[in-house]
Amino acid sequence: MKIYDLPDKHGHFGPYGGTFVAETLIAALDELLAQYRHFRDEADFQAEFTHELKHYVGRPSPIYHAKRWSTHVGGAQILLKREDLNHTGAHKINNTVGQALLAKRMGKTRVIAETGAGQHGVASATVAARYGMECIVYMGSEDVKRQATNVYRMKLLGATVIPVESGSRTLKDALNEAMRDWVTNVENTYYIIGTVAGPHPYPMMVRDFQAVIGREARVQMEEEYGRQPDALIACVGGGSNAIGLFYPYIEDNNVRMIGVEAAGKGINTHQHAATLVTGRPGVLHGNRTYLIQDDNGQIIETHSISAGLDYPGVGPEHAWLKDCGRAEYVAVTDEEALSAFHALCRFEGIIPALESSHALAYAAKLAPALGKDQLLLVNLSGRGDKDMITVAQQSGIVL
Amino acid sequence: MNRITSTFSNLKAQNKKALIPFITAGDPEPKMTVMLMHALVQAGADIIELGIPFSDPMADGPTIQRSSERALHYHVGLTDVLTMVTEFRKTNSVTPVILMGYANPIEAMGHGNFAMAAKKAGVDGVLIVDYPPEECEEWVQQLQDQKIDPIFLLSPTTPKRRVEKVAKLAKGYVYYVSLKGVTGASHLNLVDVSNKLAEVRSLISIPIGVGFGIRDSVAARAVAELADAVVVGSRIIEEIENSTRSALLDNVNNLVKSLRTALDEVNSTNSSQILHASRL
Ligand SMILES: Cc1ncc(COP(=O)(O)O)c(C=O)c1O
Numbered sequence: 001m002k003i004y005d006l007p008d009k010h011g012h013f014g015p016y017g018g019t020f021v022a023e024t025l026i027a028a029l030d031e032l033l034a035q036y037r038h039f040r041d042e043a044d045f046q047a048e049f050t051h052e053l054k055h056y057v058g059r060p061s062p063i064y065h066a067k068r069w070s071t072h073v074g075g076a077q078i079l080l081k082r083e084d085l086n087h088t089g090a091h092k093i094n095n096t097v098g099q100a101l102l103a104k105r106m107g108k109t110r111v112i113a114e115t116g117a118g119q120h121g122v123a124s125a126t127v128a129a130r131y132g133m134e135c136i137v138y139m140g141s142e143d144v145k146r147q148a149t150n151v152y153r154m155k156l157l158g159a160t161v162i163p164v165e166s167g168s169r170t171l172k173d174a175l176n177e178a179m180r181d182w183v184t185n186v187e188n189t190y191y192i193i194g195t196v197a198g199p200h201p202y203p204m205m206v207r208d209f210q211a212v213i214g215r216e217a218r219v220q221m222e223e224e225y226g227r228q229p230d231a232l233i234a235c236v237g238g239g240s241n242a243i244g245l246f247y248p249y250i251e252d253n254n255v256r257m258i259g260v261e262a263a264g265k266g267i268n269t270h271q272h273a274a275t276l277v278t279g280r281p282g283v284l285h286g287n288r289t290y291l292i293q294d295d296n297g298q299i300i301e302t303h304s305i306s307a308g309l310d311y312p313g314v315g316p317e318h319a320w321l322k323d324c325g326r327a328e329y330v331a332v333t334d335e336e337a338l339s340a341f342h343a344l345c346r347f348e349g350i351i352p353a354l355e356s357s358h359a360l361a362y363a364a365k366l367a368p369a370l371g372k373d374q375l376l377l378v379n380l381s382g383r384g385d386k387d388m389i390t391v392a393q394q395s396g397i398v399l
Numbered sequence: 400m401n402r403i404t405s406t407f408s409n410l411k412a413q414n415k416k417a418l419i420p421f422i423t424a425g426d427p428e429p430k431m432t433v434m435l436m437h438a439l440v441q442a443g444a445d446i447i448e449l450g451i452p453f454s455d456p457m458a459d460g461p462t463i464q465r466s467s468e469r470a471l472h473y474h475v476g477l478t479d480v481l482t483m484v485t486e487f488r489k490t491n492s493v494t495p496v497i498l499m500g501y502a503n504p505i506e507a508m509g510h511g512n513f514a515m516a517a518k519k520a521g522v523d524g525v526l527i528v529d530y531p532p533e534e535c536e537e538w539v540q541q542l543q544d545q546k547i548d549p550i551f552l553l554s555p556t557t558p559k560r561r562v563e564k565v566a567k568l569a570k571g572y573v574y575y576v577s578l579k580g581v582t583g584a585s586h587l588n589l590v591d592v593s594n595k596l597a598e599v600r601s602l603i604s605i606p607i608g609v610g611f612g613i614r615d616s617v618a619a620r621a622v623a624e625l626a627d628a629v630v631v632g633s634r635i636i637e638e639i640e641n642s643t644r645s646a647l648l649d650n651v652n653n654l655v656k657s658l659r660t661a662l663d664e665v666n667s668t669n670s671s672q673i674l675h676a677s678r679l
Contacts, residue, residue: 018533019534021458022458022528022531022576023552023553023554024556026554026556026557026561166464167454183579184579186579284503285457286457293507296478297503298453298471298503
């Protein structure tokens, strides 16, 4: 493959991405882009980012060979990139540290964030506490009810959680509301988007901060296995943990890249969040990408057992990687994800996040068809402590 | 001359400013929309901005969000909106109708299909909030092929070089957003508006409408001193929201009439007095 240099200077990945926002937001995005371009190449910024990732987040995260589970599944060896071991328990913190450092340099004293399950909200509240900034988290009122523990966690960290009552009262509406706050308070406020979505430069910037996952993996694979994996597998909500792992491998054509979406109750049921597998291109949240929408172009409510995958859009770079065939996108159901969740608990003593369990479930589907010498690297994007209540409910247990 | 241009030149000849109310198509229910459009004209509206309902109106405040939700409760789609315009045109062939909304419903129909259907329905201009000039070359071309005016937003933070970019693409009028924030907010600063409009005027030759945050006759009159047109949205939608069905048309009529009266007072009042009063 030729040198991959997307997005172009207007934030386009082929026909996707871009800056589809009202005029009122343009100046704020221009400022953000200019500041990001300036600081990303600055040695001092990079040094602080690397230092924080090491001493605060706990990086590098190891690659772990899930030997017993691989043997049980049969076929290829399954390796796990342990983002679940990061501070706050998921990959989300890589991005919030990066953006908070940028916010600080831009002189912003207030950060805002959207959150669905609460993981990004917690990661944002965490860095706001760490760097001494005020933090407001927008969260759909439905999600506030479903994720009470994370709401409390954010409050402990000093953040204010604002329930959003508009639209479907979930993640997409929280994102709308955060944008409305930003456009109103842009002088002192920095908006930390939690995934590779939103208008340019967010998809590029969040990818760059998450790409530490793939960069580490390349070094670790070479050191421990003397070669790169045959396939990368990651779950895709907005797509930040997936692109973080994929990006440093994009020009490596013999490494397959597989993104796993949430098929919910099945992709034919209308209760899923499999955007790339079932959706059509359109414009939402400032970029052009695949969307789950009706014939009138209205965005449809999605469903997944994992709140972190419950999003009707997807990062524009994934839309492009799908169309040009460089990455493959598949979907697994709630049931398949749950079964992989339990398997990892019992065979490896690791409780995975329900989001990450989607990637695990697909690895378990793929491995038996492959030889024992094949290596599958799964991004274990987060730990499952936050999902105890949901999983217990599925087994009819009330905690 | 198209309907928008002739409307502005007629008003200019009479030394009057344009009153542009905004309502959302299908709010409070689909069968009211055409009646409301006629009521707006009767009360003194010069141009009507008709909102296309969208599930994710990112640039709108709570009032317009709710109007969109009420319309979506009846599944009002773009085709329905165009049908309403067709119906309105049966008895009104002079008042310009501008559709205002978000990109995705338009993309779902397809730019070309939409432009043709909109022309046929009698739409005069379209403002897509999340199509800034950089992202819509092809779209503007499709509209112009059908002689529909692409309307663009300008904001207090729009730098000079972007105003120039908009000047090249915009037809009909430009819509200056009078404050930072979303629709329905209420911290209008007339001195800022006045300063920025002077800059915009030096770069753009078509009429300038001002909207966002105009909530009463005093503000409407003050803004009319500075602009060619005054856009009032959230305040009218509040009236729709708070009225019983039987009183709705009367209430909207009274509100729009009072705005009309305020606008028509403009040339008989000293503008510096108004600027002063509005700072209080
Ligand atoms: C553990 C975990 N994995 C994955 C995701 C999905 O997000 P993304 O696709 O941006 O990685 C989330 C989102 O909350 C998450 O918490």
